[in-house]
Amino acid sequence: MSEIHGALGNNCQANSSSVYEEKANALLQDVNVYEQLKKDPTQKYQTKLIKLLKDLKDKGAIDSRTYWKLYPTVCDVPKFYGLIKIHKAGAPLRPIISSIGSVTYELARFVSGIISPLIGNTEHHISNTQSFVEDIRDLRWDPDESLVSFDVSALFTSIPVDKTLEVVGELLKSDSSWKKGEAENLEPEQVLDCLRFCLGTSYCVFRETFYLQRYGCAMGSSCSPLSEDAYMEYFESQALTSASHPPRIWKRYVDDTFVVIKSTHIEEFTDHINNIDPNIKFTREEGEDGKLPFLDTLVCRQQDGTLKVKVYRKPTHTEQYLNFSSHHPLEHKLSVVRTLLHRAETVVTDQTDKEEEIAHVKNALRNCGYKDWTFFRGQPKEKDRASQNPDSETANKGFVTLPYIEGLSEKLRRVFRTAGVSTNFKPQNTLRSALVAPKDKTEPIKQSGIVYEITCADCDASYIGESARKLEKRISEHKSTAGSSKSAVREHVVRSKGHQIDWENVKVLEREQKEYSRRILEAIHIRTQKPRLNRDKGLEIDPIWDNLLMPRGAPLHRNIL
The missing domain is CATH 3.40.1440 (GIY-YIG endonuclease)
Structure with missing residues (x-):
């Protein structure tokens, strides 16, 4: 029996169930991260959360509406599964705990909404590829400097929760802009109590065995990426201010960093950042021939010291996109065209490279069945932008998601449009749903x-x-x-x-x-x-x-x- 998983792009890899389980069990048997439990702890955590919410309600920190919104009624057991990192040697698993419908699902979303505006405001933060390109567009690279990328190994399971809570607490105290809406009457320590509960109840089930994540944050909870970001902002601040020879440029996206540093200081700085926290360890990749891949870009040094950016595709990339003959709404197929062409326009900095990238994209899409007319239809139009404007006349009259059935769904959209209701289509049967099933099924x-x-x-x-x-x-x-x-x-x-x-x-x-x-x-x-x-x-x-x-x-x- 085989299972198909993939952690990047449109590639996938078939593994026998025994190989997949062997890799998953190897992760779960790491006693420094996971602890095997004797029974399902859902009821225990549900009781504790109800007590926490009741205490907040009794103290006037949350109102009745918020209390019942966060109250755990539907409590599914979080499920552990792994996505194969097909681009890395040995195809290791990326551990994920799916927390949808779990005891802390709504609470984690609530806390994330509070702390999200407080994180990602440093000069080192990268929000996406486009912002990264804008940040380095005018950068010059001196002859004695190197381009380096540092990557944190197993970041989510390496984050120290206690220190992270301390960091988040300082953010909450130093900026009170979060005290509004449902959080208006909460105090920083009460928000931390909620976050502490979410991070401290990272349990899961795999093959009918229950585990508790003892260290780090569980990838799969909505508050984990923010907790990780908060700690890494603290970490990089400590690392850069205490370094004898800090890099000139340090840009970070989650666990990947883009660094410009003197070539003679690379080893020293690598040792420095690997000795700040015993659990946070970096791997290093240095640019070759003046080129360094970072995110989905390839940063290239030119002879005059300026940098240019191209689109980077990993060796495992297959050029397979949503096939034009697949049973998906036309707008989904056009969005593939729009996304790829938009990336070419906004990421690639040299005009010649841009033209080559656009030609490459069109050729790849033609191989997936796309006709040339889709390249024109895939461009955003003014009327499309107007229809997506939240302040437009029809935007406030409702929104509905419909299962996609070719011919019927389009007719229903026209009916809803006459009533001023916006529609979205969702395909019901996909190859992913048919072939990829890494999570345990619930009886x-x-x-x-x-x-x-x-x-x-x-x-x-x-x-x-x-x-x-x-x-x-x-x-x-x-x-x-x-x-x-x-x-x-x-x-x-x-x-x-x-x-x-x-x-x-x-x-x-x-x-x-x-x-x-x-x-x-x-x-x-x-x-x-x-x-x-x-x-x-x-x-x-x-x-x-x-x-x-x-x-x-x-x-x-x-x-x-």
């Missing part, structure tokens, strides 16, 4: 945020319900109401005199984290399946949807709801 009995169906083993009676809690918990609640009038399921057993509920085959019909959307799904299933045991019909659905919900030719019972 139905362990799933939360569900619409479920309970059936009778002796007749066609059934019950459809929804719950934010795990299915096993909901089943336990149904069973515990034996003999109670509160349970329609148990009432059926009593009245039928001998019928048994098929508890072993309770089905999960839908999964949805958002309560309102989940209740809509529940109501749809009740309306279409008409379960005999339901006492009410769930959320009211307008009869206008009957033609879509009911099978063709079925009678429309407009008094159902």
Whole structure:
């Protein structure tokens, strides 16, 4: 059995499951980073978070609306998986903990929104490739200088959490601009309590075994990149001010740095930055023949000492882009054209190189089925910019994401447009979803945020319900109401005199984290399946949807709801 993963670009690599698991287990067996747990700690962390939120609410730090927004109801277990670094020797794994729907998912997003504006404001920070090119466009390289790139090894699992919290605390105290909106009544220490909880509960499951990340930040939590950035800003400040011969230029994007330094000082400076924090270690790449790859650029030295920038493609790059014949909306295909041509225009600094890059892009796209007319349609138009303007007349009337079905979705867009509602399309079946499945699957009995169906083993009676809690918990609640009038399921057993509920085959019909959307799904299933045991019909659905919900030719019972 093979699994296909890829950590960069459009390349992928097939590994046998045994090789993948061997690499993943090698990471998880590092006792300096991970600790194996005896059982699932979700319930324990859920209880602790509820206590933390209640304390904040009681002290007036957050209001009831924020309390319930952050309250952990749907609590999926974070899943560990690895993406193969196909560009590195031995194809090692990049460890990721998927925290979507976990206990701390909403809290981490909340904290990230507070601290995000405080980070990335130093002269050394790079936000993207375009800003990097602008920063070095007028830079001159002296003959006795070298271009060097330093890369932090395993950055996320190397960050000291305690020091990071101290750094973030200083940022919160020195700049109070974050005290607004939902965070208006919070104090810096209370924000730190929330961040400390998020970073301290980085647990996960892999192949039914639970682990706790003891050191560093988990890649996959929304507050981890910001925590990493905060610490690295502190680290680079210490490193540069204490260096005997600091580099003239130090630019950093996450864990990669672009450095201009005297050639005679490279070894000394490398030793210096590798001895500041015992857990933060840098690898080094020096430019060859006056050229250094950094991010997706190739920085080249010219004879007069100026620098020019070209697009860089790794040796593993395949020139495979979204095929024009694939079942995706046209706008997605045109966005591929637009993105690649925009990169050529904004990243490449020399006109001749720019023309060569544009020709290269067009040739690669032609090989993926793109026609020449797409190169013109792929250019942004004034009317497109106007339609994307948030202040436009239609922008505030709503937005909807539709599954993409060629021909039908475009017609629905035109209908929504007449009502001033913007639309976006999302393909439902992709090669990635079909071939790449690195995460552990959650057993139905362990799933939360569900619409479920309970059936009778002796007749066609059934019950459809929804719950934010795990299915096993909901089943336990149904069973515990034996003999109670509160349970329609148990009432059926009593009245039928001998019928048994098929508890072993309770089905999960839908999964949805958002309560309102989940209740809509529940109501749809009740309306279409008409379960005999339901006492009410769930959320009211307008009869206008009957033609879509009911099978063709079925009678429309407009008094159902």
